[in-house]
Each structure stands twice: as structure tokens, then as C-alpha cells.
Amino acid sequence: xxxxxxxxxxxxxxxxxxxxxxxxxxxxxxxxxxxxxxxxxxxxxxxxxxxxxxxxxxxxxxxxxxxxxxxxxxxxxxxxxxxxxxxxxxxxxxxxxxxxxxxxxxxxxxxxxxxxxxxxxxxxxxxxxxxxxxxxxxxxxxxxxxxxxxxxxxxxxxxxxxxxxxxxxxxxxxxxxxxxxxxxxxxxxxxxxxxxxxxxxxxxxxxxxxxxxxxxxxxxxxxxxxxxxxxxxxxxxxxxxxxxxxxxxxxxxxxxxxxxxxxxxxxxxxxxxxxxxxxxxxxxxxxxxxxxxxxxxxxxxxxxxxxxxxxxxxxxx
Amino acid sequence: xxxxxxxxxxxxxxxxxxxxxxxxxxxxxxxxxxxxxxxxxxxxxxxxxxxxxxxxxxxxxxxxxxxxxxxxxxxxxxxxxxxxxxxxxxxxxxxxxxxxxxxxxxxxxxxxxxxxxxxxxxxxxxxxxxxxxxxxxxxxxxxxxxxxxxxxxxxxxxxxxxxxxxxxxxxxxxxxxxxxxxxxxxxxxxxxxxxxxxxxxxxxxxxxxxxxxxxxxxxxx
Numbered sequence: 403x404x405x406x407x408x409x410x411x412x413x414x415x416x417x418x419x420x421x422x423x424x425x426x427x428x429x430x431x432x433x434x435x436x437x438x439x440x441x442x443x444x445x446x447x448x449x450x451x452x453x454x455x456x457x458x459x460x461x462x463x464x465x466x467x468x469x470x471x472x473x474x475x476x477x478x479x480x481x482x483x484x485x486x487x488x489x490x491x492x493x494x495x496x497x498x499x500x501x502x503x504x505x506x507x508x509x510x511x512x513x514x515x516x517x518x519x520x521x522x523x524x525x526x527x528x529x530x531x532x533x534x535x536x537x538x539x540x541x542x543x544x545x546x547x548x549x550x551x552x553x554x555x556x557x558x559x560x561x562x563x564x565x566x567x568x569x570x571x572x573x574x575x576x577x578x579x580x581x582x583x584x585x586x587x588x589x590x591x592x593x594x595x596x597x598x599x600x601x602x603x604x605x606x607x608x609x610x611x612x613x614x615x616x617x618x619x620x621x622x623x624x625x626x627x628x629x630x631x632x633x634x635x636x637x638x639x640x641x642x643x644x645x646x647x648x649x650x651x652x653x654x655x656x657x658x659x660x661x662x663x664x665x666x667x668x669x670x671x672x673x674x675x676x677x678x679x680x681x682x683x684x685x686x687x688x689x690x691x692x693x694x695x696x697x698x699x700x701x702x703x704x705x706x707x708x709x710x711x712x713x714x715x716x717x718x719x
Numbered sequence: 720x721x722x723x724x725x726x727x728x729x730x731x732x733x734x735x736x737x738x739x740x741x742x743x744x745x746x747x748x749x750x751x752x753x754x755x756x757x758x759x760x761x762x763x764x765x766x767x768x769x770x771x772x773x774x775x776x777x778x779x780x781x782x783x784x785x786x787x788x789x790x791x792x793x794x795x796x797x798x799x800x801x802x803x804x805x806x807x808x809x810x811x812x813x814x815x816x817x818x819x820x821x822x823x824x825x826x827x828x829x830x831x832x833x834x835x836x837x838x839x840x841x842x843x844x845x846x847x848x849x850x851x852x853x854x855x856x857x858x859x860x861x862x863x864x865x866x867x868x869x870x871x872x873x874x875x876x877x878x879x880x881x882x883x884x885x886x887x888x889x890x891x892x893x894x895x896x897x898x899x900x901x902x903x904x905x906x907x908x909x910x911x912x913x914x915x916x917x918x919x920x921x922x923x924x925x926x927x928x929x930x931x932x933x934x935x936x937x938x939x940x
Contacts, residue, residue, distance in 0.1 A: 407769050408788040408834055434830045437791070438811050450788070452835055478824075482890045487898040498893040502915025503885065504878065505812060507824040508831060638893065638914035 404446045410455050414581045414616050417453050422583040422612030424449035429614060431474055432508040434501075435517050444518075444527060444534055458616055461485070467622035470579075473512035473615045477567065478503065480511060489623035492647050495630035496570035502639050512615035515568055515578070515595075516607070519561035519665075520641050521550060532558045533603040547697040549643065553689050554664040559603030563596065563666050564641050570630060572667035573647045573659040577619040583612040589619065596666030603665070626651040629712045632661070633704060644704045650716035654678035658709065660688060663701060681710035771834045777802065778846030784833075792828035792836060793817045796843060804844035804873045808917075815916035818874035818881075819843050825881035827915075844873035847880065856880050859929035867920035875916045879930045882912040886934070904934050 407424075411417035421427050427449035430436055439445040458472035461483050469490075471480060480486060481497035501509065523529045523542040530539035542550055542560050550560045577589040595607050609615070629648045634640040645661035656677050659669040673687025685706040692702060768787040775782060777800060786795060793810070796802045796819070808816030810829045817828040820842040848854035856876050859865070866872040886902055894911045895902045902908055909927050918926065 403789045405766060405769050406788055408771050408832075410837075430832070430835070433832060433835065434812055434827070437830050437832065441811065450832075454835060478885075478890060482888075484899070487891065491898050494891065494898055495893075498891060498895075502815065502827075503882065503892075503912055504815060504818055504825050504827045504915045505830075508826050638911055 403440050404443060404448075406440075406447055407449045408452065409449070410452045412455060414453075414456055414458070414614055415583075415585045417451050417456065418581050418583040418585075418612045418614045420449075420451045421614070424451075427451055429453050431510040431513045432476070432505075433513075434505050434509050435513065439518060442525065442527065444525065453614065456616075464619060464622075469620045471511050471618045471620065473510060473617055475511045477501070477506035477509045477511070477514060480567075481506070486620075490570075490574060490620055491628035492573060492630050492649060493567065493570040493620070495628065496566040496645075496647060499630055499632040499642075499645070500566040511567075511618055514565055515571070515615065515618070517563070517565050517568075518606075520564045521561035522546065524561060533561060533599075533606075536602070536604045547695045549641070549662075550695075550698055551664050552694050552698055552701045553668060553692045554598045554666070555693070556599045556601065556603070558601050559599035559665065561599065561603065561665060562662055563664065565667070566630065566632060566642065566645060566661055568592075568596075569645055569647045569659050569661035569667040571618065572669045573649065573657050574624070575621055577621075578615055579617040579619060580609065580613045580615050582610060582614075587616070592667075593669075599665045606665075624649050624657070626656055627716050629715065631708050631712050633708055644701050644708055646705070646708045646712050648709070648712050648716070650677070650713065654716075656716075658684055658688065660705060663689070663705065677713070681706050681713055685709060773834050773837050775833075775836050775839045775841060777841045778843060786833050788832065788834055790833045792819065792821070792826075792831045792833050792841070795833040796828065796841075802843050802845050805877075806870055806873055808871065808874075813917070814871070814874075815878060816871050816874040818878045818916060820877055820881050823881075823884070825878050842877070844877055847876065854880070855933050856929070859933045860926070863925045863929040863932065864922070865926040865929040866918075866922050871916060871918045871920075875913070875918065875926055878913060878916045879926070879933075882909070883930065883934050885912065904931075906931065909934075 411420055426447055428436060428447040430450045431453050436445060459474040460472045461475055462470045464470055477497050481494045487494045521542055524531050524534050529541040532540050540559055551562050572592055576592050578592060578595050579589050581587050597605060626649045632642045632645040634642055642662035647659045648656060650656040654677055657674050659667055661667060670688050673684050676683035676687055689702060770785045771788050772785050793807055796805050805819055806816040808814035812827045812830040818825050819828045821839050848857045856879055860876060889901050891898050891902050892908055892911045894907050906927050909930050
């Protein structure tokens with residue numbers, strides 16, 4: 403690990419200003435992803451701003467019936483909050499499907515949103531990776547792509563987003579509250595938060611330099627039945643090959659988002675109109691324009707079948 | 720308040736002997752800064768480590784240390800406090816061998832910086848029990864043969880103690896059928912809740928037997 407200087411921030415605005423003041427610095431909260439990457443020298447920040455003391459660790463009700471989740475709420479606590487278990491079960495389920503209890507005890511809401519890809523070529527510093535080293539190329543394309551993207555990818559990057567939590571948040575249309583180094587705040591709809599790789603896969607979201615996530619707002623509950631079905635190589639403690647988050651209403655309408663298929667949690671609202679027609683129609687809309695490799699072509703029928711199983715469960719009792 | 724130089728008093732050092740006393744305190748090897756002009760001997764100068772003070776408690780004992788900012792909780796425990804019961808397996812959060820309990824919660828000590836734990840209260844396997852005075856979970860692992868090589872065992876035991884506490888507090892898991900109900904104490908629940916601890920020897924079924932017995936004794940079901 404490269405040496406770095408370290409400071410504990412006292413307020414969100416101070417943290418954001420400190421990050422801007424130290425080019426290349428990183429915020430650290432749980433650290434479960436960042437430290438792993440620092441050990442491998444994939445991330446080499448010269449300065450860390452510890453945001454754990456900012457008090458952003460509460461879940462508060464909002465006037466519109468939603469919830470505001472502080473950026474530092476640990477994944478365990480968000481999954482276990484009774485309001486989330488009751489009204490946003492898809493989010494609880496997604497969180498509990500991710501990582502291990504030890505990691506969920508440390509990992510935070512904002513940190514989970516900002517997880518880096520687990521593409522093996524991003525992790526192998528001997529390989530070309532446009533995300534790790536812009537302009538160096540992509541060894542994954544033409545390489546081993548079994549876990550990688552089938553939709554929305556570019557000639558520069560075929561990586562997937564690893565988060566389960568973010569898939570549920572994409573489904574729920576959450577807002578991402580931030581503070582900038584000048585103290586200005588804004589709320590970014592999650593639909594506008596993540597970027598597709600295009601020619602700049604190292605730029606993964608729309609945060610400005612130094613901008614700090616302070617909370618995530620959940621809109622008022624959707625009702626309906628909630629599902630998060632994750633398909634992986636072992637039954638626990640593994641990243642998704644494909645995951646399906648869904649909220650299904652009694653009349654068969656609803657929402658669907660996918661994990662494990664793209665550079666960002668994947669949602670196509672136009673495809674959701676086909677939900678009463680069944681899984682094939684929805685999948686056709688979700689994965690229109692898909693480009694697969696011989697390694698990852700299996701994900702297309704896997705999405706369709708996983709969604710079919712969710713919709714079948716939704717029709718029962 | 721106990722200075723880091725006092726860690727000679729820990730139990731393990733009695734066994735390890737005085738050879739390690741010099742490493743007990745954190746003494747950053749202060750390099751002399753950049754090479755003088757024209758010096759071609761060293762191709763690259765290692766800059767001096769950046770250190771930060773941290774005060775915390777481990778197994779009830781207070782420590783105040785000046786640590787390289789890069790030091791993980793795991794390396795602090797093993798290399799600076801000589802609490803070598805906590806094991807380094809993968810060092811990247813994939814195996815759980817380094818599991819310790821921080822402020823009542825189990826974490827991977829390899830993926831957390833020591834300097835981020837100002838004021839923390841850490842319990843390691845050494846703090847759970849001692850020879851002749853085993854924690855019930857340690858005794859159950861012995862009774863049920865919950866290990867072969869033993870390398871993952873301290874992490875398994877710290878993890879299982881915390882897992883039962885999480886069950887008691889009603890925290891649901893991936894396999895809980897009803898999210899809003901109190902989770903059941905079942906082998907399926909325990910397996911899922913222990914999935915962050917890998918055992919290469921494959922002692923899983925005996926580990927589940929050990930945890931089940933302790934949970935039963937406590938009436939956690």
C-alpha cells in the first residue's frame with residue numbers, strides 16, 4: 403500500500419473541502435472496498451478523509467412518507483430497520499444478498515453505491531484496463547468474460563457494477579443527496595447518477611470532484627410484492643451472475659431492475675409496461691441491443707428465467 | 720492510560736520472550752528524506768511513514784499508539800500488540816479468518832484501518848476466553864471437533880459469538896423467509912450467517928453443531 407496522509411473530518415462541508423484541497427484524495431467510511439484496492443495499488447490516494455465522524459448514520463422519516471437514509475448507515479442496520487423490512491423489502495433483501503455479515507457491519511450506504519467493479523481485469527494490474535488506467539485498453543474484451551456485461555457496454559469497457567443494494571435503489575428511484583466543497587447541496591436522482599462506460603469508463607458517476615454523498619432518500623413506499631433474486635456460483639457470499647429486483651402489484655404491473663448485466667444497475671422503465679405479458683416480453687425490452695460473448699451469452703436466458711420465476715412467485719397467494 | 724510500550728505485559732509475550740520487546744512500541748524508521756543532490760546510489764527513496772495517534776481498548780486493556788496510517792486493525796493486533804490469535808488468511812475480506820468484534824459487531828479486521836478506530840473497544844479470541852477458562856463457544860468447538868488445522872478457528876469463534884448476538888437482536892438474513900419476523904435458529908440460518916468464514920478443511924457441519932449447542936444452552940431459539 404502506498405503511504406497516505408489521513409484526517410478525520412468534522413462536518414460534511416469540511417470533508418468535501420478537504421477532498422478538493424488534496425487532489426486524488428478519497429473519502430473513507432467502511433473502507434471494505436477502498437482498502438482492498440489500496441493494498442493492490444489499484445487505488446493510490448495520497449490522502450484519506452475519514453468521514454465516519456460526520457454523524458450521517460440515522461434513518462429518518464420524511465414528510466412524504468419516505469425515508470432519508472444517512473450516508474454512513476451500515477448495510478446491516480439498513481437491512482434490519484423495521485421500516486425498510488416492512489415497506490422496502492426489496493432493499494432489505496438486496497442488502498442481505500450481498501457480501502458477508504462482517505462486511506455488511508462495516509460497509510456503508512454511500513460506499514456501497516460507489517463500489518468499484520469486480521472485473522478480474524480491473525483487479526489484475528498486469529492487464530490493460532481503461533477503468534484502472536485510462537487509455538491503456540481493455541484486456542477483458544476478447545478475454546474471459548463470463549461474469550461481464552451483456553448490455554450498455556462499449557469498446558472501451560465491458561465491466562459490470564457489483565452492488566446488489568444499488569439495484570434495489572435503482573428500482574425504488576431513490577435520490578442521492580450530496581454536499582459540494584463550497585457547501586452547496588443537491589439531490590441527484592439515481593437514474594442520473596451512474597454513467598455507462600462509453601469512452602471514459604474511469605468516470606463512473608456524475609459526482610463532481612470533492613462532492614460527498616450525505617444521504618439517500620427513499621420515496622414513499624410502492625406497496626406490492628417485493629423480490630430480489632440473485633443467481634450466483636455459490637449460495638452465499640458471491641457476486642451476482644444475474645440478479646432481478648422487482649416490485650409487482652396485484653394487477654401484474656410493476657417495476658424491474660437487473661444486476662450483473664451492465665456497467666450500472668440496469669433499468670428500462672419502458673420495458674416495465676410489458677410486465678402483465680410475462681417475463682419474455684419484459685426481457686426483450688430490458689435487453690434490447692444486447693451484445694454477448696460466447697462466455698456470457700447464458701445471461702440472456704438466465705435473466706428471462708429468473709424473472710419468470712419471480713413473476714410466478716408474485717402470482718401465488 | 721497504558722502506553723503502547725506496556726504491551727510487554729500481554730499474555731503471549733510471556734511465551735514469545737524478550738526478543739520482541741523492541742517491536743512492541745511503534746518506532747517508525749525515520750528515513751532521512753529525499754536523497755541529497757547528485758546521489759545516485761539509491762534509485763528511489765522510501766519516504767518516512769506517515770503516522771497518526773490512536774487510542775483504543777483491546778480485550779479490556781487500553782492502548783495508545785502512534786501507527787503508520789496504513790496499519791490495518793489486523794496488523795495492529797498481530798504485529799504491534801502481539802495478539803496473534805487473530806489470523807491473517809486472504810488479507811482481502813474473502814475468508815473471515817481475521818474476524819474480531821469491534822464495539823459489539825464482527826468485522827474483517829484486515830479491511831479496516833487502525834487509525835479509524837479511535838476510542839473503539841475490540842474483542843479478539845484472546846479476550847473471549849483463556850486456557851482453563853474457555854468461552855462456551857470455544858468449549859463447544861473443542862467438544863464437537865469444529866476444526867482440523869485450526870487456522871480459521873479464532874475467526875469462526877468470534878464470528879459465531881457475534882452471529883448469535885445478531886440473531887438475538889432479530890437481524891434478518893438472506894434465508895429468513897419472513898423479513899419482519901424474529902429469525903429462527905436453524906441450521907440453514909446458521910450456515911448463511913457463517914458464510915463469511917471459510918474453512919478450507921471443511922469442518923462446517925461440526926461448526927454448526929457447536930454453534931447450535933451454545934445457542935440452545937443460551938435459549939436463543
